[in-house]
Amino acid sequence: MTKLIEEETIVGSTYRITELIKAMEKRAWADRSSEWFTKDMFKKIGIEHPDKPVIVRRALAIDEILKAMTNKNLFKGNNPHYQIRDGELIVGVITLGSLGLGKSFPIYLTPSELDITSVSTKSEMGLFGHDSVNYDVMLALGLDGIIADCNKELSATEHKINHYDNLLNYCSKVESDDTFLKEIHQLKSNGKATATIESLKEIFEEHDENKGNRTKAYDSNLKDLFEILETHIHTNFNDISKARKSKQEKTSLPHLKQIREIIAENTNILHNRRDFYNSVKISCQAVIDYAGQFSKLAKEMSLVEKDPIRKAELIEISGICSKVPAKPASTFYEALQSIYFFHLALHSSMSQLSLGRLDQVLQPYYKKEEHEKQQELFECFLIKCAERLILDSNTFIKQDHVDFGSNLLTIPVALDQWSESNEFLQNIIIGGQTRDGKNAVNDCTYLILKAFQKTKLYTPTLNARIYKEQMDGSKESNKYLNAIAECLYETKNGMPVIGNDEVLVPAMHKFSGIPLEEARDYVIDGCWEPLLNGSCDWTFRMFNMLTALECALNGGATLSSNPILLRGQKLTYETPLPAVDTSIDFEEFKNIFKKHIKFFTDNSALSIHMLYLVDQAVNPDPLYSALLKGCMKTGRDKTWGGADYKLAGIIPAAVPDTVNTLTAIKKWVYDKKEFELADVLDAFRSSYISSNKVQQEKFNRIKLKFQTDSPKFGNNDKESVDMMQWLLNTFYDCVKTSQALAQEVFLYPPKKGDEERIKSLRALAGYAGKSLKEEFGDNFMIHITAGMGTFELFDIFGGGNAASADRNKAGDPIARNFAPMVGTTKFSIGHLLSSFKTLGLNRFAGGVITDLCLEERDLEKNGPEIIKSVIQNFMLNEGNMMTITISDKKLLGLIYDLCEKNRNGDPEAKKELKKYEHVSVRVGGFQMPYVTLPPAMQKSYIDRPMPPVG
Amino acid sequence: MKILKYFDISWFSSVDGPGTRVVLYLLGCNLRCPWCHSPHSWESSSPLLYFESRCTKCGECVDICPNGVHEVSNGVHLVNHSQCNHCGACIEICPSSDINKWNTSALGFAGKDIEVSELYQLLKPQLDLLKHIGGLTVSGGDPLVQSKALAELLKICTADGIHTTVETSATLNKKHIEELLPYVNHWLIGLRPSRTDKVEDWKQLLSNIQLLAAHNPNQITIRTPIIPGYTDTQIGYDMIIEVMRANGIKSIEILPYNPYSENYYKAMGLKYPLEGIQLPSNEELIGIKGVFTSAGINAKIIA
Numbered sequence A: 001m002t003k004l005i006e007e008e009t010i011v012g013s014t015y016r017i018t019e020l021i022k023a024m025e026k027r028a029w030a031d032r033s034s035e036w037f038t039k040d041m042f043k044k045i046g047i048e049h050p051d052k053p054v055i056v057r058r059a060l061a062i063d064e065i066l067k068a069m070t071n072k073n074l075f076k077g078n079n080p081h082y083q084i085r086d087g088e089l090i091v092g093v094i095t096l097g098s099l100g101l102g103k104s105f106p107i108y109l110t111p112s113e114l115d116i117t118s119v120s121t122k123s124e125m126g127l128f129g130h131d132s133v134n135y136d137v138m139l140a141l142g143l144d145g146i147i148a149d150c151n152k153e154l155s156a157t158e159h160k161i162n163h164y165d166n167l168l169n170y171c172s173k174v175e176s177d178d179t180f181l182k183e184i185h186q187l188k189s190n191g192k193a194t195a196t197i198e199s200l201k202e203i204f205e206e207h208d209e210n211k212g213n214r215t216k217a218y219d220s221n222l223k224d225l226f227e228i229l230e231t232h233i234h235t236n237f238n239d240i241s242k243a244r245k246s247k248q249e250k251t252s253l254p255h256l257k258q259i260r261e262i263i264a265e266n267t268n269i270l271h272n273r274r275d276f277y278n279s280v281k282i283s284c285q286a287v288i289d290y291a292g293q294f295s296k297l298a299k300e301m302s303l304v305e306k307d308p309i310r311k312a313e314l315i316e317i318s319g320i321c322s323k324v325p326a327k328p329a330s331t332f333y334e335a336l337q338s339i340y341f342f343h344l345a346l347h348s349s350m351s352q353l354s355l356g357r358l359d360q361v362l363q364p365y366y367k368k369e370e371h372e373k374q375q376e377l378f379e380c381f382l383i384k385c386a387e388r389l390i391l392d393s394n395t396f397i398k399q400d401h402v403d404f405g406s407n408l409l410t411i412p413v414a415l416d417q418w419s420e421s422n423e424f425l426q427n428i429i430i431g432g433q434t435r436d437g438k439n440a441v442n443d444c445t446y447l448i449l450k451a452f453q454k455t456k457l458y459t460p461t462l463n464a465r466i467y468k469e470q471m472d473g474s475k476e477s478n479k480y481l482n483a484i485a486e487c488l489y490e491t492k493n494g495m496p497v498i499g500n501d502e503v504l505v506p507a508m509h510k511f512s513g514i515p516l517e518e519a520r521d522y523v524i525d526g527c528w529e530p531l532l533n534g535s536c537d538w539t540f541r542m543f544n545m546l547t548a549l550e551c552a553l554n555g556g557a558t559l560s561s562n563p564i565l566l567r568g569q570k571l572t573y574e575t576p577l578p579a580v581d582t583s584i585d586f587e588e589f590k591n592i593f594k595k596h597i598k599f600f601t602d603n604s605a606l607s608i609h610m611l612y613l614v615d616q617a618v619n620p621d622p623l624y625s626a627l628l629k630g631c632m633k634t635g636r637d638k639t640w641g642g643a644d645y646k647l648a649g650i651i652p653a654a655v656p657d658t659v660n661t662l663t664a665i666k667k668w669v670y671d672k673k674e675f676e677l678a679d680v681l682d683a684f685r686s687s688y689i690s691s692n693k694v695q696q697e698k699f700n701r702i703k704l705k706f707q708t709d710s711p712k713f714g715n716n717d718k719e720s721v722d723m724m725q726w727l728l729n730t731f732y733d734c735v736k737t738s739q740a741l742a743q744e745v746f747l748y749p750p751k752k753g754d755e756e757r758i759k760s761l762r763a764l765a766g767y768a769g770k771s772l773k774e775e776f777g778d779n780f781m782i783h784i785t786a787g788m789g790t791f792e793l794f795d796i797f798g799g800g801n802a803a804s805a806d807r808n809k810a811g812d813p814i815a816r817n818f819a820p821m822v823g824t825t826k827f828s829i830g831h832l833l834s835s836f837k838t839l840g841l842n843r844f845a846g847g848v849i850t851d852l853c854l855e856e857r858d859l860e861k862n863g864p865e866i867i868k869s870v871i872q873n874f875m876l877n878e879g880n881m882m883t884i885t886i887s888d889k890k891l892l893g894l895i896y897d898l899c900e901k902n903r904n905g906d907p908e909a910k911k912e913l914k915k916y917e918h919v920s921v922r923v924g925g926f927q928m929p930y931v932t933l934p935p936a937m938q939k940s941y942i943d944r945p946m947p948p949v950g
Numbered sequence B: 001m002k003i004l005k006y007f008d009i010s011w012f013s014s015v016d017g018p019g020t021r022v023v024l025y026l027l028g029c030n031l032r033c034p035w036c037h038s039p040h041s042w043e044s045s046s047p048l049l050y051f052e053s054r055c056t057k058c059g060e061c062v063d064i065c066p067n068g069v070h071e072v073s074n075g076v077h078l079v080n081h082s083q084c085n086h087c088g089a090c091i092e093i094c095p096s097s098d099i100n101k102w103n104t105s106a107l108g109f110a111g112k113d114i115e116v117s118e119l120y121q122l123l124k125p126q127l128d129l130l131k132h133i134g135g136l137t138v139s140g141g142d143p144l145v146q147s148k149a150l151a152e153l154l155k156i157c158t159a160d161g162i163h164t165t166v167e168t169s170a171t172l173n174k175k176h177i178e179e180l181l182p183y184v185n186h187w188l189i190g191l192r193p194s195r196t197d198k199v200e201d202w203k204q205l206l207s208n209i210q211l212l213a214a215h216n217p218n219q220i221t222i223r224t225p226i227i228p229g230y231t232d233t234q235i236g237y238d239m240i241i242e243v244m245r246a247n248g249i250k251s252i253e254i255l256p257y258n259p260y261s262e263n264y265y266k267a268m269g270l271k272y273p274l275e276g277i278q279l280p281s282n283e284e285l286i287g288i289k290g291v292f293t294s295a296g297i298n299a300k301i302i303a
Helices: A015-029 A055-068 A111-120 A136-173 A179-190 A193-211 A216-232 A237-250 A256-304 A308-323 A333-346 A358-365 A368-386 A443-455 A475-491 A501-509 A516-520 A545-553 A586-610 A614-618 A655-673 A676-685 A693-708 A718-747 A755-764 A770-777 A794-797 A829-834 A865-878 A889-903 A907-916 A934-942 B060-064 B087-095 B117-128 B142-160 B176-184 B199-215 B234-247 B259-267 B282-293
Strands: A128-132 A351-355 A427-431 A461-466 A499-501 A523-525 A529-531 A536-544 A646-653 A782-788 A847-855 A881-888 A920-922 A925-928 B005-012 B019-026 B048-050 B072-073 B077-079 B107-109 B112-115 B134-140 B163-168 B184-191 B220-226 B249-257 B299-302
Touching: A015 A368, A015 A907, A055 A256, A055 A333, A055 A614, A128 A523, A128 A529, A136 A256, A136 A333, A136 A358, A179 A358, A256 A308, A256 A333, A308 A333, A333 A351, A333 A358, A333 A368, A351 A427, A351 A523, A358 A427, A358 A881, A368 B282, A427 A443, A427 A523, A443 A461, A443 A475, A461 A475, A461 A501, A461 A523, A475 A865, A475 A881, A499 A865, A501 A529, A516 A829, A523 B142, A529 A536, A529 A782, A529 B112, A536 A545, A536 A586, A536 B077, A545 A586, A545 A646, A545 A655, A545 A676, A586 A646, A586 A655, A586 A718, A586 A782, A586 A829, A646 A718, A655 A676, A655 A693, A655 A718, A676 A693, A718 A755, A718 A770, A718 A782, A718 B234, A755 B259, A829 A847, A829 A865, A829 B117, A847 A865, A847 A920, A865 A881, A865 B019, A865 B072, A865 B117, A889 A934, B005 B117, B005 B142, B019 B117, B048 B077, B048 B259, B060 B072, B060 B087, B060 B134, B112 B117, B117 B134, B117 B142, B134 B142, B142 B163, B142 B176, B176 B199, B184 B199, B199 B220, B199 B234, B220 B234, B220 B282, B234 B282, B282 B299
Parallel strands: A128 A351, A427 A461, A461 A499, A536 A646, A646 A782, A782 A847, A847 A881, B019 B134, B134 B163, B163 B184, B184 B220, B220 B249, B249 B299
Antiparallel strands: A499 A881, A523 A529, A920 A925, B005 B019, B005 B112, B048 B107, B072 B077
């Protein structure tokens, strides 16, 4: 460890990188609150343009912030965003902000929209994340190319809008169906009828393309109409009327009103499309303009630069910024700068998205003979992504810019803001396989791994995918696995995260219905959510499995100790109380538990569908949609059905705790009958503490048996593995059943005769709209994936639970992600990993991540070799995702003490702490500098290593 | 299947044989070396261990014990080890003890009987993980004491392609070694001449080494703990060198004395025999290593 703290330590592959990292860390330890934008620095977009659609206002807001970021006059003439720092090769500055601290952004909602946000729980401050950009399109076309596509689409759209306006005009002049037919007849005599019919047909086909969801009967009705018109166009009007009447006996023909509606609706879609392409244009142009400003700045700086080497660098930077991202990139340098500009624009405008499979994207620009230069450039790029770092937690409160509507989702999730204060939701994915199942590892895979290993940065999060050919023991495979293991060993901070292709690809393809090619191209974003590469829009819902268990044990109520709630906080259905009704055996109890699990999966699946339409009204994302597959083609924003795929994860937390508690109850209450369930529940409620001596003794016995003499997840014993299998099967079944329900109610148009029932079910949910397929077309689908984990929310989730078999008191944190509860593992990592083998984790495309922590002392001799073996063992046991951090109990204890002193304002401690800023730990969803964490969480990390340090 | 008695398992050891290994510590030893760092492994069933630092002095154990082993007064907990009949009632009731986790408990027995096949199942997940980078090392106590049952375990390991190592002082009759020989890939032989050695032990050891070396001298590593006042003599080093040369053994590992064993003696109510002994310094260790390397032996300090 002493190596870390020496002033002359080299971090990164060159001195330049060391200097840049040191400068970044110096800024990170300062109070950065004055670097934040305040809303009064921006134009009031929502007030200035109340008549513009929200997507256009959002685009204008993107333009506004990018302009503000390069405005020399702001920040008293010293705008921290408009600077090129000494030594930088990649330029541009992302605004401060994170998941935990929020962002500053121009107000683009109108006053009345803002009023409505009081019920929507999501405002314009809603952060995006959890989507991944595939930059290959941008590098190939340049943003100019995308703007050109927009212009092409816009002129076609304008043309159509005119055409439809004319038709609608025409249709609205005719008074009735009969006059409509009469008109057609007259047109016929003028020789124009056929043209009109063609126009109408075109509209209906267009409608078809947009919707593609009408029932067959409706289709044939329209077909009938055209047939009649065409057949009888040459006959007289009476015949047409007659024909209509005879047809009507069989089916109801579409009437003029219907035709008008369809034309109006089509025109509406065209208007949306026009708004969309305009917004994409504005947003993309804003990024190009931003780059132009940096070209200018670099040029200005080059004129006064005395050092000839730096001068040349600035001139080169200026040239590159005047070219990309407008034009296609032709070198590795240009590609990186181009990606950074776009990434910067997204991350400064509320869209905190992933960088994607950068090894695949960059490889075409990579030149072997320029390896060293490219290595340095990539490290410069990483520093630019990481430089929002804020290390002194004493300054967090001053920099809290989160508001009520800063939700990631359309429903609020309580966040652990402190621990997320440096989480930027940016991931890089390397390795794995290509879309056609070939080995994807290339030169850039190694370049990226090396950059992380050298710089030891904790963000972006690096994810390495592994697939079967990389496990074949060949020289090539070992090179890849060794490089991963070395990086993990050197950085100690969990980079890279491991994704098992052999589990995640089938989870996506076979169990979630994603086409194989897309599944093979999966990426990771947000914390560790598996997504599709630049082609999906993602959302998720979480629930607490331990809460579901409490509800099952307590007739739909939590095991709260608050007396005014009587039995407890009522959350789900009232079901028979197993503590009272002794006829309920354990099997029956499991059936009851299933009902409560389904309550939560129903809630998740239904709300995912029901609230799909909310985002487009508040957080459209034209900048991301410019690159998101599907949007440019359909002319629809990602929030308006534009993305090729819509993915939604249902992620329960506390699955390990639930298994631990369930097995203990089974063993001691149902099998051995040593305790009454009522006593166990009382013990849980009261955190095993009683003022009554007799009861306290009973609680002590329950606690002892439950905590120390019951099977616990992670030890590979039959009881806990069987229980985990049952729980996962049950949860997975519930997700599938809930998905079917949600699809029936919200996705598909109601079956004939079922309209009223479905309408009333929708009304019950507070939804009055059409089915999503009617709204967006037959291809529209939300793929629901199941996953398991806590992300960083293990403290917050546990806060709502009573004590359990693995937690001493109410409110204690739950187990992290899909890892054993700290202190419950008796054996070793091999036992945990081999308990995965029979769980069928390849069903869970929502991700099931296990965070391992190894003790540094165990790895002293054969570190990388051991890590490699752990990875191979994880792969062979069909684990889903895994992180490996390396911890040093003593060191963490020492840093914790220093942090305590710093929190109490000791300046010496703060100085001393700077030595340890590189020490990161895995916080469920991401790596985080240890020094920045909340005290309780810091403390919990000291005892994490597995096997436990004696 | 036979029963093995073990008292500990270490899941990630990089100092007990080639690579990274699971180490199984078996109960029972025929020697009573004063520097032994696991006195609780001497007998074939563990004595009651009492770790003062984990005890809350609640006194629950006092009443439950039928033999009056425990006395708690004025915050002092006295344990009369000789009275204990191993019923385990005190461990059961103790709020700071878990019968399955003696090494994190206030009270405990450091031993467990387990059927060989069950033991193998217990070890297997971690052995699978370490299969290509290490294997299983059996230590003790002295594993030769339970050679019959151990042979069964090692046979299964060998059949599954798991590398096996046995660490022994090799002072028991050669039949124990012959039982294990077909299933052992590597031997760690304790060789530490000291004036407390018994002549017959020494003779047995030499003949056992000859037996193993005749089989394959490359499969042997000598291990020598450096215990000031006992094993750190030039005469001793010379004897080791002679034995190694005579048998064609090329490697030795030098183990500095382990100062962390005192608490086990305390836990057993025994006086710590090495009280006040100073750890050998780094320089001394390097010097000792030099003695061996200059004799053409591969020497390594294991710290």
